[in-house]
Amino acid sequence: MVTLTSGQLTLADWAKRLNPDGSIPVIAELLSQTNAILEDAVFQEGNLPTGHRVMIRTGLPAVYFRSINQGVPVSKSTTVQVDEATSMLEAYARIDKDLAELNGNTAAFRMSEDSAFIEGMSQAQAYTMFYGNPSVDPRQYLGLAARYGAISGAGNAQNIIDAGGTASNNASVYLVVWDDETVFCPFPKGSVAGLLHEDQGQLTVYDASNNPYQAYQSHYQWKNGLCVKDWRYVVRIANINVANLTAQSGAADLVTLMSRALDRIPNFGKGKAAFYMNRTVYSMLRVQALNKSSMVFGIEKGLNQFGNSTSWTSFEGVPLRRVDQLLNTESRVV
Numbered sequence: 001m002v003t004l005t006s007g008q009l010t011l012a013d014w015a016k017r018l019n020p021d022g023s024i025p026v027i028a029e030l031l032s033q034t035n036a037i038l039e040d041a042v043f044q045e046g047n048l049p050t051g052h053r054v055m056i057r058t059g060l061p062a063v064y065f066r067s068i069n070q071g072v073p074v075s076k077s078t079t080v081q082v083d084e085a086t087s088m089l090e091a092y093a094r095i096d097k098d099l100a101e102l103n104g105n106t107a108a109f110r111m112s113e114d115s116a117f118i119e120g121m122s123q124a125q126a127y128t129m130f131y132g133n134p135s136v137d138p139r140q141y142l143g144l145a146a147r148y149g150a151i152s153g154a155g156n157a158q159n160i161i162d163a164g165g166t167a168s169n170n171a172s173v174y175l176v177v178w179d180d181e182t183v184f185c186p187f188p189k190g191s192v193a194g195l196l197h198e199d200q201g202q203l204t205v206y207d208a209s210n211n212p213y214q215a216y217q218s219h220y221q222w223k224n225g226l227c228v229k230d231w232r233y234v235v236r237i238a239n240i241n242v243a244n245l246t247a248q249s250g251a252a253d254l255v256t257l258m259s260r261a262l263d264r265i266p267n268f269g270k271g272k273a274a275f276y277m278n279r280t281v282y283s284m285l286r287v288q289a290l291n292k293s294s295m296v297f298g299i300e301k302g303l304n305q306f307g308n309s310t311s312w313t314s315f316e317g318v319p320l321r322r323v324d325q326l327l328n329t330e331s332r333v334v
Helices: 011-015 106-131 242-247 254-262 279-292
Strands: 043-045 051-059 078-096 160-162 170-178 183-187 196-206 212-225 234-241 272-277 297-304 307-315 318-322
Touching: 078 106, 078 183, 106 212, 160 254, 170 183, 170 242, 170 254, 170 279, 234 242, 234 254, 242 279, 254 279, 272 279, 279 318
Parallel strands: 043 183, 160 234, 272 318
Antiparallel strands: 051 078, 078 212, 170 234, 170 272, 183 212, 196 212, 297 307, 307 318
């Protein structure tokens, strides 16, 4: 008896994806998320086969006032080279040929599975942009949370704002200015940016007992990294206690904290800025703004299936973006 592997679709899975007339239904993607950081990120080809090497200025040259007939010492700036690694995110989808062809809608059936893989890849990439940590998993690139993960003694501490949460039910808001001279996502030299989907067609594959059968296979790959070339163009508002926030008791003042974050950025003309927060923080930011009658938010009105709707789109001109991969369970940053 051959045991089907859990990573492959079964007849039961196939039957659940059919309409009564045998056609392939449009699946309600209840697991899909909003991870707008993927839409904003600037992608740039790296200068290394495994990532990107950047030169960062770490010190300015000394300058002097001079008197007539007197010289001044020669000086120079100091720099450091930093190699930013990229990671390979991959997956394979495999469907038994006869299963896919049962009702003649092979392409539609395979597409229903492809969309789930694309969503899964997108969620993993968004999560890694924030929480990737090679010290935990050496296959990952370094995300923003680890780069802005310490206040005491950190060189970038001035760009980490403490919202006061002390437990492990904290969230963060990030302000990022995207540009190839500030923050961007490198991909390996000679490769291409973004998610690649390769339809590998019909292949001979093997079951758990090493017996062959025919299957359709798709390959997904996304090579990506994160380069913070100038740390001054990211601000993390950390330690936002989510329980206090939703209870509206002892809650962090999001409007004030975000105002402070704006003043940490040296020059907004350097790139494309956006605030990133999860759905809980976004919702409570709206509540706090209404309670304060704040006029610093950009508001857009439109229509949804229920009639009129209002969308909060910006704070002091900087877009507000939801990222469902940002957690409500962060530990305190100290």
